[in-house]
Amino acid sequence: MKIGWRQVLIGVFGVPALALLVGWSGLIGVGASSGHWAVTDWFLHWVMRNSVRTAALSVTAPPLDDPALLPPAAGHYEIGCAMCHGSPVRDPVAVVPHMLPAPPDLAPVISTWTDEQLFQIVRHGVRFTGMPAWPTQVRPDEVWAMVAFLRALPNLDAARYYELSGLYQPPMEGEVDDLPLTCESCHSQRRLTSHSIVPSLAGRSEAYLLESLKAYANGQRASGIMQVAIGSLTEDTFAELARYYASQQRSQRTEVSAETELVDRGRSIAENGRAKDKIPACLSCHEKPGANPVYPKLAGLSQPYIERQLKLFVEGVRGGTSYSHLMLEVAKNLEEDDIAAVAAYFAQRDN
Ligand code: HEC
Ligand code: HEC
Ligand code: HEC
Structure with a gap:
């Protein structure tokens, strides 16, 4: 069959017009109650x-x-x-x-x-x-x-x-076994080990914890897990939670073991930086007495958590407090083996 201009016009204008007409007529059901065929x-x-x-x-x-x-x-x-x-x-x-x-x-x-x-x-x-x-x-x-x-x-x-x-409700007779999941379900010190990818919060600076919670809430720091965990909590609650975790005693860790050579390389970067690659000494901001309390202490964090955060800084996607640009600047010159070394070093430090 030869297709003439008439058929083409019907195809180009007629078919969409018919589809619009059916849509406009209201005859297509959108109710969920009757299910699909x-x-x-x-x-x-x-x-x-x-x-x-x-x-x-x-x-x-x-x-x-x-x-x-x-x-x-x-x-x-x-x-x-x-x-x-x-x-x-x-x-x-x-x-x-x-x-x-x-x-x-x-x-x-x-x-x-x-x-x-x-x-x-x-x-x-x-x-x-x-x-x-x-x-x-x-x-x-x-x-x-x-x-x-x-x-x-x-x-x-x-x-x-x-x-x-971490729901932690061994259902016991007569007890409500439906307590909601809380911060402690993930962050409780009893649950954290030297392999955890969840950070320890106990004894960290109150200012840093508070600013971090705000950063998750307003999307400055991207984490699907934390964004959903804080849900609709208000800033007043953030302040209470930051105070609570800052006042907790950090429990002594037992099983940190890392290669001495790696730790030594990490210590060297932490103490002296590496001028030729424009890497400053980490200790010029972190763990420094009297430093800005929003600069976080790293003691007590696990090696895998530190490594993950550093990789996010290197990729440029780790936001946070209004000082996070400082850390983005530091991280962009770190190589993968530097990350492993500084993470091993800070993970075995006690304070
Ligand atoms: C489902 C597990 C989970 C729950 C529940 C949870 N967190 Fe977290 N939290 C995480 C993880 C994972 C991270 C690391 C996120 C990232 O990569 O930025 C984190 C990070 C944090 C940080 C940043 C710490 C740092 O060193 O930068 C703070 C502060 C924090 N959580 C507080 C809380 C508080 C307060 C609650 C309760 C309202 C809570 N979290 C509930 C898993 C959880
Ligand atoms: C508001 C309800 C809702 C929530 C919350 C939800 N899902 Fe779903 N999910 C669905 C629906 C509806 C489908 C079916 C999609 C389909 O059939 O095409 C689905 C499909 C899936 C599938 C594919 C299953 C299959 O074979 O069709 C996976 C995997 C899945 N969801 C995982 C998750 C995970 C993990 C989460 C939490 C992070 C989640 N979902 C949260 C509604 C939800
Ligand atoms: C100029 C100051 C400065 C220097 C130098 C610096 N940092 Fe940071 N660092 C920061 C600040 C500020 C933050 C907090 C970022 C935020 O969340 O807003 C941070 C955050 C971090 C975090 C994330 C901590 C957490 O709990 O999520 C890690 C890990 C870290 N730095 C490691 C390092 C390492 C390793 C070095 C050395 C190579 C270093 N920093 C050098 C300022 C600095």
């Missing part, structure tokens, strides 16, 4: 799986077997995901099954996705479904921790979930 349901999920699969082709998972990734991700799952997807200790909240599509129970579906695909879903969310994106796009490290947790999720029983998330 089975074929629509299948089609939408098929499109979603294909989209995720293609997007994940350009992503490569880092190693995810470090157990230290699990506790903060489990805590975040409890506050940010369990209300929709349920968990080993709770059902989704009552309105959720009436969403369209209803958020699935994740335990049986995790094995149908690769790590890279899970990363893609959790980082970007799923449009038109209610599945939210990660609160910040500049912290893929946090999203990977969540992927590590999702991998573990199908094999978690209630006891292990309580332990990992």
Whole structure:
């Protein structure tokens, strides 16, 4: 058949006009109550799986077997995901099954996705479904921790979930087993080890803690985990929490071990900097008696936490207090092995 100008005009103007007319008529139902037809349901999920699969082709998972990734991700799952997807200790909240599509129970579906695909879903969310994106796009490290947790999720029983998330409610008879997750669930000194990626807060400077909380709240410092954890707390509460943690005694650590050579290299940078690479002495700002209290003390922080923060400074995505530009300036000249060295040095220092 020959296609003439008449058919072309109908195609170009007629079809969109008809689509607009149908849309305007109000005949397309948007109610969630009647559900999708089975074929629509299948089609939408098929499109979603294909989209995720293609997007994940350009992503490569880092190693995810470090157990230290699990506790903060489990805590975040409890506050940010369990209300929709349920968990080993709770059902989704009552309105959720009436969403369209209803958020699935994740335990049986995790094995149908690769790590890279899970990363893609959790980082970007799923449009038109209610599945939210990660609160910040500049912290893929946090999203990977969540992927590590999702991998573990199908094999978690209630006891292990309580332990990992820090909900800490060994359900005892007659006791309410529904206390919410708190700051202590993640930051309690009893839960932190020299491998933790959650920072220790005990005995840190009150000014630094307060400014950091404000920075998370106003988005100056990007962390999906902390942004969700402080939720709708007010500045008055921040001040109380900062005072509380600043007044806590830091418990003595026991198991810090690092190669002496690495620690020595770190000490040299900390004490003298390295002039030829424009790296100043870290100790000219940190741990210095009488320094600005917003310059944080690093004693008591773990090597993995220090390394992660330094990498964020190097990438230029670690904001914070109104002094964070000083640290961005310092970090941009640090090489990867300098980071390992100074982290090893500060992690074994006691004050
Ligand atoms: C407001 C409810 C809601 C919250 C909160 C939520 N999700 Fe979802 N999630 C959904 C819905 C709805 C889907 C189904 C999307 C679809 O079928 O295309 C989904 C799908 C998923 C999937 C893909 C499962 C599959 O096979 O279809 C994963 C993985 C997932 N969510 C993980 C998470 C994680 C991790 C969090 C917390 C960081 C989270 N979700 C928070 C609603 C939610
Ligand atoms: C789900 C786990 C979790 C919960 C709950 C949580 N935090 Fe955090 N917190 C973290 C992690 C992880 C970081 C590191 C974030 C980053 O990379 O910036 C952090 C960082 C911080 C920092 C910055 C410390 C530093 O050395 O810069 C402060 C202050 C803080 N949290 C206070 C709190 C307070 C107060 C609460 C309770 C309202 C709380 N956190 C709840 C996991 C948590
Ligand atoms: C000119 C002063 C200055 C120098 C020199 C400096 N820092 Fe910092 N550093 C800061 C300030 C200010 C912050 C707080 C940034 C914020 O959160 O706003 C900071 C933050 C940090 C943090 C994050 C702490 C936390 O709890 O999250 C680490 C780790 C750190 N510095 C390591 C170093 C190392 C290692 C060196 C030496 C190579 C160094 N700093 C040199 C000023 C400095």
